[in-house]
Amino acid sequence: MASAHEQFRDLAWKCGLAATHQRQIIYEAVTATPGHHSVEAVFAEVRGRTPSISLATVYKNLRLFVEHGLLREVSPHSSMLLVEGNLEPHHHLICTRCKAVQDLDAADFVNFKKLARRAPRGFDLSRPLVEVFGLCRRCSAKT
Amino acid sequence: MASAHEQFRDLAWKCGLAATHQRQIIYEAVTATPGHHSVEAVFAEVRGRTPSISLATVYKNLRLFVEHGLLREVSPHSSMLLVEGNLEPHHHLICTRCKAVQDLDAADFVNFKKLARRAPRGFDLSRPLVEVFGLCRRCSAKT
DNA sequence: TCTTGGATTATAATAATTCTCGTTTAAGAA
DNA sequence: TTCTTAAACGAGAATTATTATAATCCAAGA
CATH class of the missing domain: 3.30.1490.190 (Ferric-uptake regulator, C-terminal dimerisarion domain)
Structure with missing residues (x-):
C-alpha cells in the first residue's frame, strides 16, 4: 500500500506538476478530512506543519488542484452579486x-x-x- | 392599470420600506429587463437617470430587496473559495x-x-x- | 552534481463590498 | 401645509478576499 506521500507524487506526476513539499501538505490538508475547506482553514492547518508557507501559495495550488481535477470547488459560480427580478420558481x-x-x-x-x-x-x-x-x-x- | 411607479410604492409599503426615488429606479432597472443583473450594470443604468446616486446605495438596496423577497439573488452562496477532496459524484x-x-x-x-x-x-x-x-x-x- | 524552468515567498496591488458619518428626505402628525 | 423624526442617501474611507510582481529557491532531468 503506497503512503499518502507516494500517492500524491503519483497524482502530481500524472498531471505534470512538480511534487513540492508545499503541494504535498496542502493536498493532504484537504483530503485528510472529509467536508468543505476554506482557504483560511487550509492555510492554518498547513502552517502548523510548514510555518514559512505563504497564503498566496495556498490559493495558487488550491486553484491548480481544482483545474487539474485533484480537488473539487464547491459552488464554482461568479463571485459577484447578481440579482434577478423573475420571482417565478425557476x-x-x-x-x-x-x-x-x-x-x-x-x-x-x-x-x-x-x-x-x-x-x-x-x-x-x-x-x-x-x-x-x-x-x-x-x-x-x-x- | 397601475403605473410601474405606483406598483413599486405599493410593494414598498407592504414591506414597510420608504419608497424613495432611488429605490424606485433601482427596482425598475432590475425588473424592466429579464435576466441576471450585476451591481455594476444596475449602477450604470441607474446613474443615467439619477447621476448623483451612490454605488453603496445600489448595493444596500439590492440586498434589502432580496431580503424582503422583491428580488432574487442568483447563487446565494458563500463568497469565499471552498474546496473539497471528495471526487465521488455528489x-x-x-x-x-x-x-x-x-x-x-x-x-x-x-x-x-x-x-x-x-x-x-x-x-x-x-x-x-x-x-x-x-x-x-x-x-x-x-x- | 549541475542546470533550469517552474515554484515559493513577501509584499504590493486590485477589486468587490461594507462602513461611517454628515446631510437629506419620506411620511405621518399637528 | 408645515413640522418632526427616523430612515435613507452620498462620498469616500475601510475592509476583506484574492491575485500580481519580482526576487529567491528547489525539484527533477541531463
Missing part, C-alpha cells in the same frame, strides 16, 4: 468556466419529494432554488 | 442565510435525462454538480 444552469447563467424554467428534472427526503430534518425547502453546473458550449469547445 | 445542500454546505450523496432526486433535454445544445453536463438552496433548521428557526 432554476439556473451555470458555466463553471465563464460563470454565465441561464434560466431553466421547467423544474421537472428535480423530484422535490425525494430531495426533501434526502435533506436533514428541518431544512426549509419551501422556495427551493436549484443550480446546475457544467460547461457551456463555448467553454467546452476551448477545453 | 451534490450540495446550501443554506441561503448562513451559507453552510452539506453533501447530498444520492443524486436520485435529479433526472439527468430530462435535465439534458432542458439544457442548451452543447452544454457539457458530463460531470454535473447540482446545488440546492434553502434554509437550514437553525436559520429558519430565527426567521
Whole structure:
C-alpha cells in the first residue's frame, strides 16, 4: 500500500506538476478530512506543519488542484452579486468556466419529494432554488 | 392599470420600506429587463437617470430587496473559495442565510435525462454538480 | 552534481463590498 | 401645509478576499 506521500507524487506526476513539499501538505490538508475547506482553514492547518508557507501559495495550488481535477470547488459560480427580478420558481444552469447563467424554467428534472427526503430534518425547502453546473458550449469547445 | 411607479410604492409599503426615488429606479432597472443583473450594470443604468446616486446605495438596496423577497439573488452562496477532496459524484445542500454546505450523496432526486433535454445544445453536463438552496433548521428557526 | 524552468515567498496591488458619518428626505402628525 | 423624526442617501474611507510582481529557491532531468 503506497503512503499518502507516494500517492500524491503519483497524482502530481500524472498531471505534470512538480511534487513540492508545499503541494504535498496542502493536498493532504484537504483530503485528510472529509467536508468543505476554506482557504483560511487550509492555510492554518498547513502552517502548523510548514510555518514559512505563504497564503498566496495556498490559493495558487488550491486553484491548480481544482483545474487539474485533484480537488473539487464547491459552488464554482461568479463571485459577484447578481440579482434577478423573475420571482417565478425557476432554476439556473451555470458555466463553471465563464460563470454565465441561464434560466431553466421547467423544474421537472428535480423530484422535490425525494430531495426533501434526502435533506436533514428541518431544512426549509419551501422556495427551493436549484443550480446546475457544467460547461457551456463555448467553454467546452476551448477545453 | 397601475403605473410601474405606483406598483413599486405599493410593494414598498407592504414591506414597510420608504419608497424613495432611488429605490424606485433601482427596482425598475432590475425588473424592466429579464435576466441576471450585476451591481455594476444596475449602477450604470441607474446613474443615467439619477447621476448623483451612490454605488453603496445600489448595493444596500439590492440586498434589502432580496431580503424582503422583491428580488432574487442568483447563487446565494458563500463568497469565499471552498474546496473539497471528495471526487465521488455528489451534490450540495446550501443554506441561503448562513451559507453552510452539506453533501447530498444520492443524486436520485435529479433526472439527468430530462435535465439534458432542458439544457442548451452543447452544454457539457458530463460531470454535473447540482446545488440546492434553502434554509437550514437553525436559520429558519430565527426567521 | 549541475542546470533550469517552474515554484515559493513577501509584499504590493486590485477589486468587490461594507462602513461611517454628515446631510437629506419620506411620511405621518399637528 | 408645515413640522418632526427616523430612515435613507452620498462620498469616500475601510475592509476583506484574492491575485500580481519580482526576487529567491528547489525539484527533477541531463
